[in-house]
Amino acid sequence: MLFCSTTPLLLLQLCSGLSLDTVRDFLTREEDTIVFSLIERAKYPLNPPAYYVPAYFAGRRHDASFAELFVRESEAVQAKAGRYQSQQEIPFFPFRVPFPLAPPYNFTSELYSAAAFVNVNDEIWSVYFSLLLPLLAKNGDDGSYAATVASDLVCLQALSRRINYGRYVAEVKFRGDQQNYTTLIRNKDKDALMKLLTSEAQEDAVKRRVQKKAMVFGRNVTLDGPVETGDSNNGRASFKVDPSLVYKLYGQWVIPLTKQVELQYLLHRLD
Amino acid sequence: MLFCSTTPLLLLQLCSGLSLDTVRDFLTREEDTIVFSLIERAKYPLNPPAYYVPAYFAGRRHDASFAELFVRESEAVQAKAGRYQSQQEIPFFPFRVPFPLAPPYNFTSELYSAAAFVNVNDEIWSVYFSLLLPLLAKNGDDGSYAATVASDLVCLQALSRRINYGRYVAEVKFRGDQQNYTTLIRNKDKDALMKLLTSEAQEDAVKRRVQKKAMVFGRNVTLDGPVETGDSNNGRASFKVDPSLVYKLYGQWVIPLTKQVELQYLLHRLD
Structure with a gap:
């Protein structure tokens, strides 16, 4: 059994390590990771040749973009290294990932196993490349395609971990109000x-x-300058990533997709 | 020829795009990348099994640590993706990196070709794992070895790019005072x-x-809290990475190693 279904809430938290507090702390910390990753991607220009489909390079035509091929190969290395043994991490290309060759570790599962598969990586992939990236990266091509798509992968992994963590959010909420949720499910x-x-x-x-984190982390920090965020007396401060874009990212995509994950997880919670 | 050796400094800058300002801007921006990468590594505990040598996993003995094996395989993927076609990027394991299969791009070389090979990646590797990591990561083992060593790789790449950029620093200084440097070389x-x-x-x-960047980027940002850095009225603020460690990292390792790169580059500048 994944958890002690008849024990009161406090005991549940003790036996699983999962609580509203730990879930909230995780999501808050992941915000920093996401903002850092966006700032790092914005360091590079758009670099369009990395995203063309079909892609023509190395003397032939490819049916996937260079970025996709890079993510596939990188995920294969990370799968071999055991990244996806933790349920918190879900690959974008789960097929043909090699068997893990990594130091052993007994992961505890805090999710209900029949619902743990739920994820929206396809939607995250599509939102990232179609909607977010054109708003995030400046136009231009400096040829640093590998470094650029490596930073895309860091963004994608951070967004995927955060959004698909909705499974943990839903599990905690379910445990906290089991009767009510059971009826609705x-x-x-x-x-x-x-x-x-x-x-x-x-x-x-x-x-x-x-949005505030984008202001704090995306400022140009100087020795003499103030460390306040937001508009300075001299007009609009300059940020490495537009804070309103991060606000929009969360409002239009991260939060709604997380709730989709929560809903789908709950619909499988009694399977 | 890599640059126009008899033209005055201004023209040199125009023909190469390299100037004291662009070099300084690059190094300042890389500080943010390094601090972000350290904060992200510090999110994970030390995870010692990732660093044991010899390593025992996947049913056999390995002469390299799990971290080293991961970096080797990841660098192979990134080499195939063309990362090291840019002279700003140098692999830690340059042997057997595959031929790049990536969209083509004509990189301009701004370094003197006989000196461009100079790098201190071996020293960076050793400092990172032996000296920095034990001060950066909290004790503990949560089994997330793949995510942990992936974040090690991001730190290593950021440090390597910054420190080995000493070649560009030296090139600009050489061009700005060619007569004096030539005599000394x-x-x-x-x-x-x-x-x-x-x-x-x-x-x-x-x-x-x-140090200030570690304070600004490593704070816990809350909606109501102040955004000032450093000690609050309530005592010492808590940071994700100790700002004095970042001060020490630069003072003891980053700056001295960068100057080693500059010196070695100059010693080959007339080859």
């Missing part, structure tokens, strides 16, 4: 479930916090 | 060269700036 009442998963005040706070 | 006068390469005021400013 049995009735497949998606609207009521989504309502139960939504806290507009909380979402608003998250969006404003990530 | 011919005489192999390392002490005088090192003196010419050293500016204690500048180095002090860099150390204090990276």
